[in-house]
Amino acid sequence: MAESMRWSEGFIAVDWGTTNRRAYVVDASGKPGAEFEDSKGVLSVPKDDFPAAVAEIRERLGDKPLLMAGMVGSNRGWMDAPYVPTPAGLDELAHALVWPGKREAIVPGVSYVGNGRADVMRGEEVQLLGAIARGDIDQNALVCHPGTHNKWTLVHRGQITSFQTVMTGELFNLLKQHSILCDLMQGEVTPNESFRAGARHGWANDDLMAELFSVRARVILKQAPAEDPASYASGLLIGNDVRIGLSTPYAAQVVVMGRPELTCLYAAAIEEAGRAAIELDGEQSFVAGISKIAEVM
Amino acid sequence: MAESMRWSEGFIAVDWGTTNRRAYVVDASGKPGAEFEDSKGVLSVPKDDFPAAVAEIRERLGDKPLLMAGMVGSNRGWMDAPYVPTPAGLDELAHALVWPGKREAIVPGVSYVGNGRADVMRGEEVQLLGAIARGDIDQNALVCHPGTHNKWTLVHRGQITSFQTVMTGELFNLLKQHSILCDLMQGEVTPNESFRAGARHGWANDDLMAELFSVRARVILKQAPAEDPASYASGLLIGNDVRIGLSTPYAAQVVVMGRPELTCLYAAAIEEAGRAAIELDGEQSFVAGISKIAEVM
Helix, strand or coil: HHHHHHHHCCCCEEEEECCCCCEEEEECCCCCEEEEEECCHHHHHHHHHHHHHHHHHHHHHHHCEEEEEEECCCCCCCCCHHHHEEEEHHHHHCCEEEEECCEEEEEEEEEEEEEEEEEEECHHHHHHHHHHHCCCCCCCCCECCCCCCCEEEEEECCEEEEEEECHHHHHHHHHHHHCCHHHCCCCCCCCCCHHHHHHHHHHHCHHHHHHHHHHHHHHHCCCCCCCHHHHHHHHHHHHHHHHCCCCCCCCCCEEEEEEEHHHHHHHHHHHHCCCCCEEHHHHHHHHHHHHHHHHHC | HHHHHHHHHEEEECCCCCCCCEEEEEEECCEEEEEECCCCHHHHHCHHHHHHHHHHHHHHHHCCCCECCCHHHHHCCCCCCEEEEECHHHHHHHHEEEEEEECCCCCEEEEEEEEEEEEEEEHHHHHHHHHHHHCCCCEEEEEEEECCCCEEEEECCCCCEEEEEEEEEHHHHHHHHHHHCCCCCCCCCCCCCCHHHHHHHHCCCCHHHHHHHHHHHHHHHCCCCCCCHHHHHHHHHHHHHHHHHHCCCCCCCEEEEHHHHHHHHHHHHCCCCCCCCEEEHHHHHHHHCCCCCCCHH
């Protein structure tokens, strides 16, 4: 495609999520240059206003083609980019771009159907496949991707073969904001001994929605004066998540990628489950993944 | 106690919860008479306003002594009535009343500490022990008490020996009101085939926070067009709850007591788990329990 060949002169990569967006200039060699992040996530942009929101990106980073990924390709975003089914690698994504304009393309998400389950991801796939392209993740691995909805992805021969979403981050936020536990959950969460005790309980037991109430009862009955309830509850939720994630068939390598403040918690919980995990920052991987897509599209 | 002997002339029983209250006139024979229910739960009554809130009850039902149970005895209620530890029966409750006034008494809740757990109940104990006093529940039974916080109580020789709270009702409400699943969960929940399929999944599997996301993914991917997502999600949560409840050592008899619209769901989920449950309406049991306390106090 003549149009896309010109992208080898450089383009703007946008990781456009639900509540914020991050844009990077990527030069011909795939190296990131200028960038910015703001809170113009897809939920704050009415459907008809995407051309204006894109013009604003170009005002800040230059008049270049745009390659976007994330919720911008959902039915709440600019244009619905249908999910690519597993197994999926960068080539499959590059061949399924949707084009809201001549110089604007959106990378689709990935879907999984199998074992009586269904699942979807949108955004994580670019980071994950980018990290594989960089050699940061093995060709066979189990990758944990924490966030509002944590994803456990099985990678086989460099492709996404299956994945499972666990609503851990969202549940933590619901409990912290709206539940009877909210007073107890305002403290900062760190991977301290309370966190690890919670993670061990969540990993070894199958009683999440009961043990959460026990956190409150112990405080009322003064049974755990030294316990840090926010960290314990977070450990419990993440330990339960790890119990689900490590129950899938998995490769020798376990990777946790994403924001460092979250990967350190998951790495600690995985350690309490008797495994070791490699931590990876997702940001560099995003640029690597989207540059590969720009090369092959 | 001379004061309490006069209560045999009749009194007003109040089931005073977090968000509403129900008051009954009980005559000398323990039979309920006039009653009313309103939304003056303890959260809507400032601490200093309880005498006025009680006066209002007497204006409607007569100038009789008051015997109250429920959250009115919590630290957010009129006066904190310290929990009675298990094992607990009606006698233990009757001997631990607190008296905010000469003619007003509050029944305490029950606490459990053991097996590395802690738990509290306040309100359910009167219904439950009342049902045992009436002969509606055997002297040895496992009693499920659905609500915002479902209680699984083990009854041995007519006493509460241990119990476990599962935050199922609260989680359902959080998901319905605030989560990414809220659009899917607005429908009416009935014990239909979708509910039962969810209950079977929740009973047999240990992946609640993942399967909940799968409900949404199946809708997005059009994998389950016939599924009723609100009922399926409710079945999943209640099936998971039953998985926790039936994992405790339990007696031959399983009873579900409470509001009929909830007990029918739990009875269906328990059936899917291969057990049969007796359903009991909690209201009559409350009057029976509190009348027994008035007799022996």
